[in-house]
Amino acid sequence: MIDVHDIERCVGCGACVDACPHGALAMVSDTEGFLRPQVNTSLCVGCGLCETVCQIGRFGSGQPAAASSSETAPGEPAGAMYGAVALEQNVTARSSSGGVFYLLASEVIRHGGVVYGAAYGDPAAEAAPDSLEVRHIRIDNISALAALQGSKYIQSRTAGIFTQVRDDLAAGRRVLFSGTPCQVAALKLFLGDAWPGLLTVDFICHGVPSPGLWREYLAFVKKETGRDVFWVTLRDKRKVTDRFHSCLKLTDRKPPYRSTEIYDRAIANLWIKVFLSNMAMRPSCHNCAFASLQRVSDITLADFWGGEKTHKALFDLGRGVSLVMCGTPRGEEAIKSILPQTVWEKAAEEDIRQPRLHSPAAASPRRDAFWADKARYGFGRKLAGKYLDYGFWQIIRRRLRAAFGAGRKKAVNV
Ligand SMILES: Cc1cc2nc3c(=O)[nH]c(=O)nc-3n(C[C@H](O)[C@H](O)[C@H](O)COP(=O)(O)OP(=O)(O)OC[C@H]3O[C@@H](n4cnc5c(N)ncnc54)[C@H](O)[C@@H]3O)c2cc1C
Numbered sequence: 033m034i035d036v037h038d039i040e041r042c043v044g045c046g047a048c049v050d051a052c053p054h055g056a057l058a059m060v061s062d063t064e065g066f067l068r069p070q071v072n073t074s075l076c077v078g079c080g081l082c083e084t085v086c087q088i089g090r091f092g093s094g095q096p097a098a099a100s101s102s103e104t105a106p107g108e109p110a111g112a113m114y115g116a117v118a119l120e121q122n123v124t125a126r127s128s129s130g131g132v133f134y135l136l137a138s139e140v141i142r143h144g145g146v147v148y149g150a151a152y153g154d155p156a157a158e159a160a161p162d163s164l165e166v167r168h169i170r171i172d173n174i175s176a177l178a179a180l181q182g183s184k185y186i187q188s189r190t191a192g193i194f195t196q197v198r199d200d201l202a203a204g205r206r207v208l209f210s211g212t213p214c215q216v217a218a219l220k221l222f223l224g225d226a227w228p229g230l231l232t233v234d235f236i237c238h239g240v241p242s243p244g245l246w247r248e249y250l251a252f253v254k255k256e257t258g259r260d261v262f263w264v265t266l267r268d269k270r271k272v273t274d275r276f277h278s279c280l281k282l283t284d285r286k287p288p289y290r291s292t293e294i295y296d297r298a299i300a301n302l303w304i305k306v307f308l309s310n311m312a313m314r315p316s317c318h319n320c321a322f323a324s325l326q327r328v329s330d331i332t333l334a335d336f337w338g339g340e341k342t343h344k345a346l347f348d349l350g351r352g353v354s355l356v357m358c359g360t361p362r363g364e365e366a367i368k369s370i371l372p373q374t375v376w377e378k379a380a381e382e383d384i385r386q387p388r389l390h391s392p393a394a395a396s397p398r399r400d401a402f403w404a405d406k407a408r409y410g411f412g413r414k415l416a417g418k419y420l421d422y423g424f425w426q427i428i429r430r431r432l433r434a435a436f437g438a439g440r441k442k443a444v445n446v
């Protein structure tokens with residue numbers, strides 16, 4: 033049975049749940065709102081299968097992250113690197129950086145494959161109340177790919193997904209699996225064998241905040257504005273394409289169901305403050321084994337921080353630039369197939385400024401105090417005021433807007 037006492041190192045990948053043939057494991061929310069496996073001892077037969085897929089103790093912090101069970105595992109530093117921007121403006125507008133993920137995904141689907149990635153809810157499901165929960169979904173048509181585009185700064189729910197990937201591969205489908213490096217490592221351990229039809233894509237990962245706290249944040253926005261959040265993007269490039277903006281769309285809970293947008297520099301958004309504060313990150317992220325130049329996936333994507341001077345022509349396009357790191361020959365081949373759909377330049381290690389290629393993010397010294405106060409007060413003005421710079425003037429601005437500007441597009445900093 034997996035070592036549930038070593039829970040601080042559990043990345044929450046959910047592979048153990050998928051691996052258990054007896055249904056003895058389930059992912060449940062802990063006190064910080066992170067999902068962790070719980071064993072039903074009356075169903076567990078002690079077969080140990082869950083341990084064979086668990087990454088706890090397999091990769092040391094800062095150690096090479098190669099997943100030993102895959103033929104595509106890179107034991108070497110990353111291969112070719114590029115800066116790239118998708119030619120089509122529609123693609124970059126919905127993507128966090130240069131839209132390379134979308135190009136790779138549409139290529140796989142065009143060849144009869146399927147794509148797995150993180151979305152706000154499942155557009156195919158009717159579960160409206162939790163439709164902004166972040167979870168991994170399966171997509172097999174290009175028109176639905178938009179749901180996967182863009183960064184969701186919340187840990188995504190994956191339980192059940194690894195089994196679906198295995199079924200698709202066994203049926204002979206090509207599969208692109210995209211996720212955090214620890215989710216890719218989990219998939220490789222779960223699959224065991226190397227699958228020639230599998231292409232894995234991760235990103236340089238700062239860490240993932242709590243999904244339970246995300247739910248409380250959304251409830252706080254509802255309370256503050258009197259409206260329901262029905263759409264969100266934390267990397268909005270529709271108006272200002274090369275900077276970091278966020279947008280929430282809200283609607284009245286009662287007729288006449290007016291809708292409005294909260295649009296602002298991302299740094300003013302309360303959830304982005306949560307993300308950047310390092311107070312609500314999953315504990316395992318501060319000991320991440322994948323904060324390394326040696327990658328676990330065929331391809332690693334990121335924002336091309338550091339390339340502003342060396343790759344000025346790409347940045348001058350003003351649409352966001354993807355950093356692309358090829359980890360394996362398979363990744364390199366996939367990237368070469370989509371480069372003609374981009375403006376691209378070769379990149380080198382010294383061009384990149386990415387702290388998470390060298391070490392995990394340190395936890396905030398205020399992390400424990402944050403969670404102690406969160407348990408006391410819940411997620412609200414008091415907590416946000418004390419830890420997230422949610423000030424008096426922001427509240428006044430929001431009140432004025434509620435009184436005089438309902439329906440207009442103005443910033444309220446929630
Ligand atoms: C939690 C998180 C932390 C990140 N940290 C960094 C960082 O430190 N440095 C950096 O340069 N870039 C970071 N990124 C990645 C960056 O924001 C872009 O996603 C990346 O540059 C790819 O951009 P793109 O335009 O090619 O594709 P996009 O369309 O923006 O990428 C979408 C892909 O990201 C995946 N994805 C989105 N949210 C999640 C999630 N919550 N869990 C798993 N997969 C998800 C989707 O499945 C999809 O495949 C982070 C992203 C996330 C989600």
Ligand code: SF4
Pocket residue numbers: 033034051052053054055056057071075076077078079080081082083
């Ligand atoms: S030991 Fe076997 S039965 Fe028990 S939780 Fe693990 S996989 Fe399930």
Ligand code: SF4
Pocket residue numbers: 034041042043044045046047048049068069085086087088218
């Ligand atoms: S398999 Fe993943 S979710 Fe399960 S205990 Fe290991 S790290 Fe945690």
Ligand code: SF4
Pocket residue numbers: 043212213214215237238239240314316317318320321322323
């Ligand atoms: S920081 Fe590391 S442990 Fe945390 S989600 Fe990213 S890859 Fe996983």
